[in-house]
Amino acid sequence: MDDYTNNIFFVVGCGRSGTTSLCRVLDSASNTECLLEPSPNLNRESRDMMEGRYERPFQLIAETVMQRAAVVLDKGLIYGEKNVTLGPFIPHLQKISNCRFVYVHRDGRDVVRSLLDWHNRMFGTIYRECKEVGDLSDRAKNAQASLPIELDSSDYSRPRPGSGDIWYDHWENFSRLEMCAWYWSRINALYLDKLEALPENKWISINYTSPDIADLLRVAEFLELEGLSPENIKLQLGKRINSLKDRIDEGNNFPRWPDWAPIDRIRFENIAARTMQRLGHYPEEYVRYCPPNYGEWWKQNEGGLEWYTWMYDSRLAAHNDFQYFVKHLDQTGRKVESLLDVGCGLAVGYADVYSDRRYVGMDLSGKEAEWCRQNRSNTKHAYITGDIIVSTPDEKFDVVFSHGTIDNSYDMDAMLKAMVACSNGWIYLTAYRGWFPELPEHRYSWDEGTTCFYNDISVAAVHRTLESLGCVEITVSPLDMGIREGNPIRYETRIVARVTAVESVV
Amino acid sequence: MSFLDRWLRRTKPYKVITHALSREEIVGRCKGTASAYKELGVVSPFSVYKQVVDALAINPGFEVRPMRQLMDPADGEKVIISLRHDLDGDIVTGVRAARYLARKGLPGTFYLLHTSHYYGAVENNVFCRFAGLESFIAELIATGCELGLHCDPLHLYCTYNINGAQAVKSEIAWLKSLGVKVSGSVAHNSAIVFGAENFEVFQHRSIAGRRSFSYKGKSVPLQVLDEGKLGLTYEGNYPVPPEKLDAGKVSEYLRLSTGDCVRNIEWLHYYFLDNPFFGRGYDVDIWLLACDAWVIAKRGEHAEVLWPVDTSGVLSYLSQLDGGVRVAVCVHPEYISGD
Numbered sequence: 001m002d003d004y005t006n007n008i009f010f011v012v013g014c015g016r017s018g019t020t021s022l023c024r025v026l027d028s029a030s031n032t033e034c035l036l037e038p039s040p041n042l043n044r045e046s047r048d049m050m051e052g053r054y055e056r057p058f059q060l061i062a063e064t065v066m067q068r069a070a071v072v073l074d075k076g077l078i079y080g081e082k083n084v085t086l087g088p089f090i091p092h093l094q095k096i097s098n099c100r101f102v103y104v105h106r107d108g109r110d111v112v113r114s115l116l117d118w119h120n121r122m123f124g125t126i127y128r129e130c131k132e133v134g135d136l137s138d139r140a141k142n143a144q145a146s147l148p149i150e151l152d153s154s155d156y157s158r159p160r161p162g163s164g165d166i167w168y169d170h171w172e173n174f175s176r177l178e179m180c181a182w183y184w185s186r187i188n189a190l191y192l193d194k195l196e197a198l199p200e201n202k203w204i205s206i207n208y209t210s211p212d213i214a215d216l217l218r219v220a221e222f223l224e225l226e227g228l229s230p231e232n233i234k235l236q237l238g239k240r241i242n243s244l245k246d247r248i249d250e251g252n253n254f255p256r257w258p259d260w261a262p263i264d265r266i267r268f269e270n271i272a273a274r275t276m277q278r279l280g281h282y283p284e285e286y287v288r289y290c291p292p293n294y295g296e297w298w299k300q301n302e303g304g305l306e307w308y309t310w311m312y313d314s315r316l317a318a319h320n321d322f323q324y325f326v327k328h329l330d331q332t333g334r335k336v337e338s339l340l341d342v343g344c345g346l347a348v349g350y351a352d353v354y355s356d357r358r359y360v361g362m363d364l365s366g367k368e369a370e371w372c373r374q375n376r377s378n379t380k381h382a383y384i385t386g387d388i389i390v391s392t393p394d395e396k397f398d399v400v401f402s403h404g405t406i407d408n409s410y411d412m413d414a415m416l417k418a419m420v421a422c423s424n425g426w427i428y429l430t431a432y433r434g435w436f437p438e439l440p441e442h443r444y445s446w447d448e449g450t451t452c453f454y455n456d457i458s459v460a461a462v463h464r465t466l467e468s469l470g471c472v473e474i475t476v477s478p479l480d481m482g483i484r485e486g487n488p489i490r491y492e493t494r495i496v497a498r499v500t501a502v503e504s505v506v
Numbered sequence: 507m508s509f510l511d512r513w514l515r516r517t518k519p520y521k522v523i524t525h526a527l528s529r530e531e532i533v534g535r536c537k538g539t540a541s542a543y544k545e546l547g548v549v550s551p552f553s554v555y556k557q558v559v560d561a562l563a564i565n566p567g568f569e570v571r572p573m574r575q576l577m578d579p580a581d582g583e584k585v586i587i588s589l590r591h592d593l594d595g596d597i598v599t600g601v602r603a604a605r606y607l608a609r610k611g612l613p614g615t616f617y618l619l620h621t622s623h624y625y626g627a628v629e630n631n632v633f634c635r636f637a638g639l640e641s642f643i644a645e646l647i648a649t650g651c652e653l654g655l656h657c658d659p660l661h662l663y664c665t666y667n668i669n670g671a672q673a674v675k676s677e678i679a680w681l682k683s684l685g686v687k688v689s690g691s692v693a694h695n696s697a698i699v700f701g702a703e704n705f706e707v708f709q710h711r712s713i714a715g716r717r718s719f720s721y722k723g724k725s726v727p728l729q730v731l732d733e734g735k736l737g738l739t740y741e742g743n744y745p746v747p748p749e750k751l752d753a754g755k756v757s758e759y760l761r762l763s764t765g766d767c768v769r770n771i772e773w774l775h776y777y778f779l780d781n782p783f784f785g786r787g788y789d790v791d792i793w794l795l796a797c798d799a800w801v802i803a804k805r806g807e808h809a810e811v812l813w814p815v816d817t818s819g820v821l822s823y824l825s826q827l828d829g830g831v832r833v834a835v836c837v838h839p840e841y842i843s844g845d
Binding site: 044053124131134148156 | 570571650685
């Protein structure tokens with residue numbers, strides 16, 4: 001009996017990632033027909049499926065995809081199809097046809113750029129609810145005005161955040177860049193989740209950011225395609241298939257990501273950094289983008305002793321809790337001899353409480369550290385200016401702590417990592433913006449006015465980071481700050497962890 | 507009447523200039539409207555609108571169509587629903603609503619009131635169209651919603667003695683020049699204000715075929731515009747004018763048309779079911795008229811007016827309608843400007 005296993009494959013991936021280009025290349029093989037978005041393309045069904053509203057996926061696949069596959073199979077050829085809407089149907093496609101998948105991915109920043117150009121120059125219909133209309137060409141304006149929403153299945157097919165998504169409430173105010181970043185991140189995460197659940201021999205991925213001939217030949221070999229020559233592949237890649245140049249003979253308009261405004265780089269990272277890391281477009285040790293003017297406002301605006309004292313008093317519950325923590329360590333045979341205070345300000349409270357111990361205060365602002373050096377004379381104490389992420393002290397401390405600083409960091413995980421790196425005992429942090437047990441990821445937000453981040457810290461993400469750093473006795477818990485006049489936040493986040501792989505404090 | 511008197515009393519031509527009122531100033535005016543409605547206690551939070559849209563988006567028993575297709579053939583399997591938005595005073599919330607529909611992929615129809623404080627104003631017998639309006643229209647076009655004209659020629663005729671029919675023609679042309687595919691209109695206000703319906707300015711839509719009506723001693727022309735020539739294919743009330751006016755009903759209707767009549771069930775009964783000026787061609791009207799308070803008016807067999815009905819009640823009502831029933835859900839955005 002003939003074996004039709006592996007006679008069907010699907011090219012899948014986020015739109016603008018090179019799927020059309022790959023499809024055209026593969027179609028030139030001698031033993032396949034690879035169709036480009038054949039109808040019906042399942043636009044509406046795809047989104048309904050993602051939102052849990054579609055009830056008959058197998059029937060849909062059987063009545064649509066498999067019908068057209070049958071036509072090609074009857075010719076004795078391998079059937080291939082490219083459709084960016086197939087993500088939610090991957091398990092069903094696999095089950096019905098035992099097919100294989102080629103997953104195409106591309107640097108999210110390039111995809112976002114391409115989507116924005118696609119919107120501004122060609123169609124004007126990418127995320128039509130966006131508060132930005134866009135800088136539309138006449139072609140895009142006409143296309144937009146001619147396509148009523150009820151007929152726009154392409155825009156419908158793009159997912160939107162559900163009520164459980166951390167960006168659900170923010171979506172209304174997103175820029176189009178943010179929406180496209182979210183789309184890229186969401187769709188690629190969907191593809192990865194679906195494909196990683198399949199046997200390894202059923203899918204292959206290709207990074208189409210800068211594809212080379214060897215990558216495409218590897219895909220062809222995986223699919224058992226014949227007749228593809230390096231020369232032909234090189235020719236096809238050179239055509240930049242489906243680019244703006246190819247479609248309407250125009251060059252890209254939106255800048256490449258190194259030339260993005262800092263606010264756009266931040267916006268992209270806020271949303272897509274984790275997927276960039278997951279796909280390997282960011283290195284393992286990637287530190288999030290720090291805008292050039294980060295902290296400038298704080299450096300130029302004096303806090304003053306009165307303000308820092310008021311700040312200390314307004315978060316007394318957090319300071320008391322920390323001091324009890326240190327006292328507990330002292331009383332249980334783990335005397336704390338040295339402490340590093342990250343984001344020390346003017347060292348209000350701590351310079352006095354820990355006058356008998358080695359205490360080092362670290363702050364981003366040189367003014368604060370200088371004031372401390374001038375006004376707090378204790379030979380056991382020191383004050384340094386710096387960003388702990390890039391200037392992690394060589395000295396090791398029994399306890400490295402930070403109050404209400406991580407909320408304003410440009411990379412909370414990197415800050416945790418730096419704190420762990422200079423601790424030979426414990427880390428302790430409080431985050432003043434609240435308690436967010438529902439967040440699967442940190443949620444970053446940048447304010448250009450105060451040149452600072454205002455972040456919501458994810459309990460799950462903190463656990464992941466500290467566990468990956470080998471920490472134990474990790475506690476991430478709500479800290480009851482009591483009812484405070486003028487402050488609606490009742491619970492802050494407290495993080496405590498013991499650092500291992502070093503000798504414990506005795 | 508002397509020649510001079512005739513000259514002074516003539517209907518002035520509709521002339522338009524662009525007024526510099528900016529987008530920010532229009533936003534301010536709309537916020538003022540929202541505040542005023544809030545003071546009256548009739549504003550719902552935007553979440554009420556979202557609740558309705560979300561329900562319409564997920565119910566397979568509903569088919570949501572733009573208003574221009576409300577009366578198109580249906581297979582009788584689904585309830586046909588059109589979302590009508592009369593942009594009387596708050597285009598800012600109107601844009602917000604259009605964006606939410608785009609997020610859900612649902613069609614909605616938005617009618618721009620050309621005599622509204624966000625659109626323009628008459629100064630020295632010239633209509634000053636606000637420069638800041640264009641950006642709002644661009645935003646509405648971007649959402650893919652259907653846009654039409656909320657017709658108010660009688661206001662111009664009766665209040666300013668300016669040719670309202672020319673205004674309708676001119677504003678439709680202007681909207682089209684911006685890329686709006688104008689295919690329909692919906693009459694603003696009702697006959698209780700001036701004594702005629704705004705749609706009577708169109709040929710074959712007047713009551714009893716009348717060619718004019720009298721307002722404060724002045725004759726106002728009717729049936730002066732050809733919808734076909736303007737590219738209009740429908741009037742959103744799908745009006746069925748009576749063959750003649752029933753004076754008794756008119757008198758009673760006008761008697762009830764005072765104060766807060768739009769939230770008076772007796773008046774609502776007249777307006778939707780027993781309107782002496784026109785009937786409607788579709789089956790059900792559901793209008794938001796106060797904070798989480800809708801009126802439901804069903805014509806035909808088992809005709810009824812239900813008021814007030816909360817949003818959950820409206821959704822329950824819709825879900826029990828038979829397939830093939832045609833419903834217009836009407837929202838004035840100022841009523842959903844709560845947050």
